[in-house]
Amino acid sequence: MHNINKMITVGLILAFSVGSSEISAQGPQEKTNTYCAADWPAQHAKCRPVPLRQVNVSGYLGQRIERNLRSVLLGLTSPIPKGFEARAAGKPLPPEANRLAADSDLYKWLEGASYVYARTGDQKLKKAIDQIAALILKCQHDDGYINTQVPPKKRFDPSVRHDLYIAGHFFEAATAHYRATGERNLLDAACRWADYLIKEYENGNPYFKKAALNEHSEYELGLLRLYRATEEARYLDFSVILTKKLCKVTPKVADIKAGGGLHAVRVGYLLAGMADLYLQTGSEDMVRHLPGLWKELVQTRMYITGAIGSHGESISTTAYDLPHTRDHQHRSMGETCATVAMIMFSWRMHAITGESRCFDVIENALYNHYLGAIALNGLGTFYYNPMRVVGDQSERTDHWHRPATARCMLPNINRTTCCMPNCWRFLGALPEYVFSYDNEGLFINLYTEAKVNHTLADGRQVSLSVQTQYPHKGDVTVRFDGNQPTSFKLRLRIPGWCEKAAAEWPGRNKKRAEAGDYLVINRTWKRGDTVHLALEMPIRMILPDPRVKANAGQVVFARGPVLFCLEQEDVDFPVEEASVTIKPQDLIKQVRLEWHPELLDGIHVLRLPGLAGGKRVELTLVPWSVRANRSRDSRWVIFLPQAETPG
Numbered sequence: 001m002h003n004i005n006k007m008i009t010v011g012l013i014l015a016f017s018v019g020s021s022e023i024s025a026q027g028p029q030e031k032t033n034t035y036c037a038a039d040w041p042a043q044h045a046k047c048r049p050v051p052l053r054q055v056n057v058s059g060y061l062g063q064r065i066e067r068n069l070r071s072v073l074l075g076l077t078s079p080i081p082k083g084f085e086a087r088a089a090g091k092p093l094p095p096e097a098n099r100l101a102a103d104s105d106l107y108k109w110l111e112g113a114s115y116v117y118a119r120t121g122d123q124k125l126k127k128a129i130d131q132i133a134a135l136i137l138k139c140q141h142d143d144g145y146i147n148t149q150v151p152p153k154k155r156f157d158p159s160v161r162h163d164l165y166i167a168g169h170f171f172e173a174a175t176a177h178y179r180a181t182g183e184r185n186l187l188d189a190a191c192r193w194a195d196y197l198i199k200e201y202e203n204g205n206p207y208f209k210k211a212a213l214n215e216h217s218e219y220e221l222g223l224l225r226l227y228r229a230t231e232e233a234r235y236l237d238f239s240v241i242l243t244k245k246l247c248k249v250t251p252k253v254a255d256i257k258a259g260g261g262l263h264a265v266r267v268g269y270l271l272a273g274m275a276d277l278y279l280q281t282g283s284e285d286m287v288r289h290l291p292g293l294w295k296e297l298v299q300t301r302m303y304i305t306g307a308i309g310s311h312g313e314s315i316s317t318t319a320y321d322l323p324h325t326r327d328h329q330h331r332s333m334g335e336t337c338a339t340v341a342m343i344m345f346s347w348r349m350h351a352i353t354g355e356s357r358c359f360d361v362i363e364n365a366l367y368n369h370y371l372g373a374i375a376l377n378g379l380g381t382f383y384y385n386p387m388r389v390v391g392d393q394s395e396r397t398d399h400w401h402r403p404a405t406a407r408c409m410l411p412n413i414n415r416t417t418c419c420m421p422n423c424w425r426f427l428g429a430l431p432e433y434v435f436s437y438d439n440e441g442l443f444i445n446l447y448t449e450a451k452v453n454h455t456l457a458d459g460r461q462v463s464l465s466v467q468t469q470y471p472h473k474g475d476v477t478v479r480f481d482g483n484q485p486t487s488f489k490l491r492l493r494i495p496g497w498c499e500k501a502a503a504e505w506p507g508r509n510k511k512r513a514e515a516g517d518y519l520v521i522n523r524t525w526k527r528g529d530t531v532h533l534a535l536e537m538p539i540r541m542i543l544p545d546p547r548v549k550a551n552a553g554q555v556v557f558a559r560g561p562v563l564f565c566l567e568q569e570d571v572d573f574p575v576e577e578a579s580v581t582i583k584p585q586d587l588i589k590q591v592r593l594e595w596h597p598e599l600l601d602g603i604h605v606l607r608l609p610g611l612a613g614g615k616r617v618e619l620t621l622v623p624w625s626v627r628a629n630r631s632r633d634s635r636w637v638i639f640l641p642q643a644e645t646p647g
Helices: 004-010 059-075 082-088 102-120 123-138 163-181 185-202 219-230 233-246 264-281 290-300 336-353 356-373 419-429 584-590
Strands: 055-057 435-438 441-444 450-455 461-468 475-480 486-494 501-505 508-513 517-525 530-535 539-542 554-559 562-567 578-580 592-596 603-612 615-623
Touching: 055 059, 059 102, 059 123, 059 419, 082 102, 082 123, 102 123, 102 163, 102 419, 123 163, 123 185, 163 185, 163 219, 185 219, 185 233, 219 233, 219 264, 233 264, 264 290, 264 336, 290 336, 336 356, 336 419, 356 419, 356 486, 356 562, 435 450, 441 461, 461 486, 475 486, 486 530, 501 517, 508 517, 539 584, 554 603, 562 603, 578 615
Parallel strands: 441 486
Antiparallel strands: 055 450, 435 441, 450 461, 461 475, 475 530, 486 517, 501 508, 501 530, 539 554, 554 562, 562 615, 578 603, 592 603, 603 615
16 A cells, blocks of 8 residues: 655656655745644645734624633533543543534534634633543554544444544644644644554555445645644645545536535535645646636525525536525525535635635625524524425424524534534634635624734734724725735725626725725825725615526615525514515615614514505515514514516
8 A cells, every 4th residue: 555655766656647846845834823724835825814813803793703602602502522531531432522623513513612712812612622632632543543423433334434523623623723832732642643644645545445425524634734733745646636536526516526415515525625735736526626616616506695405415417506495394495504614615715715705705605695594693504595485384394403583592403413512613714714815914894893913924013993884785885904005905895786886095086996806995094094985875676597597586684794684573464474575676675764863673574565465556665684582482584476466
């Protein structure tokens, strides 16, 4: 069997169509703990995210980020750590710890907690992190392997096929822990586990020949990030080998093989991993198909809310196959984890291309599907996110959580507990999405109140503050706070939904900006210089794409990045009976926008004429992202049928 440690010299990588020069480290790896989630190098990137510690996010997104601390701490009162607690004490695995890939839930908790600690320095959280780290270390075998479900399960169990997935999440968690704390105990444990996996592969473990073809992607990113933290090339090499050996990526979405099929989360993680491997290596093999696949996924497989996965947890092999209702009493569409994975992929595509449209997709998914999956208080989540929930729901579950019309709230967890821990780690990393940089300046990707203090490669200091009430209002003020005059390019993302945008700054009156691109301002900035960006936010009626049969004859209402839905709490008839008679040209006359600061953290609602049971009614629409926060037995529809006005 091939020896991983020697494979560059023996040419094993060439057998997988990746040259040894492509997989070697590109320049010196960063020795500091500056980066948390976005730790890819600069050489093959058009831009890189500004590190978490250099960003202070407040406003709309900051509120959700802050609530993540309480949620992370409460997560330890759930069954998630129970398996580790039992094994560390030498006790049998308790029933509540018998969940699919259960160990990965704690690893995602640890990754998210590490990001939160890196940002806040919260000592209560640090104590909890230390306790969890100690539990994990007690559960590690002498050969490096960790799995609290063994026994009764066995190592490399072909009926489970999650060994590599679980390991990958630990590698990411250990790297995040090292970045956040500077402590190597978990990083060293991750190296022992990775070395064990490499040894098993070299020794011909049959798992890698058959069962691993149905493994859950994530190990690609985990091994790659472990390499970046340690500079041990064998981890990068192994990531490349497994990606090439276990998965299949071709120009068409329908032909992707990620864990044996088109499982939405696995596809997202695989493509994110390949994008990250390109950013590390520059290998054409890794990036060749990614732009086309990203475009096809976004244009033909993604729901209007940014959700992905239309048949249970799978992406349809058929383009535009996007049903709204459940296809099985225990299954649905739009798994929360799938959207996290797609956002991670889009984030790396932004690093590769520098294109604004990547953040159009991220913004839509973030403000609608993703934040809509999480309870406003941050303490619960939906596993699935169907577009249409109507009628009798008494026999329905949200991945075995009842009722299906309410989120699973901590300390309770779903039977498979991937979504809540994924929310912890994504919200923990979210500050790194707000700003990006290159050698010429700074990008503003997401609008929320924020401050950033970043030093460019040549030593130029860029300090900015952003003031805005986005997404409630489209006015954004960006101020330069640096002490010294500094020349750099400021790039302001103009969202694709925005038909009219204008900006003004010292020496420049209003300048129109094109939607779906960055407005680039290249000048010497002095302290107090301010840019005022106005993004017009008229109410919009989104007409159906005729290729999506499920959307035929129905419309969606939107304003800015926010989509609206009809929820049962706001009508006295079943929501499925509602229809609208408005024409797009009559929106201004017939739809009222109202601000309700006391409702659901403060929201705009839309009031518009409609029909129900053949009678004229007034419909009240609320943002899709706040649905199911007023009742545990709600109903909702986001697509509303268009009807003729009665005579």
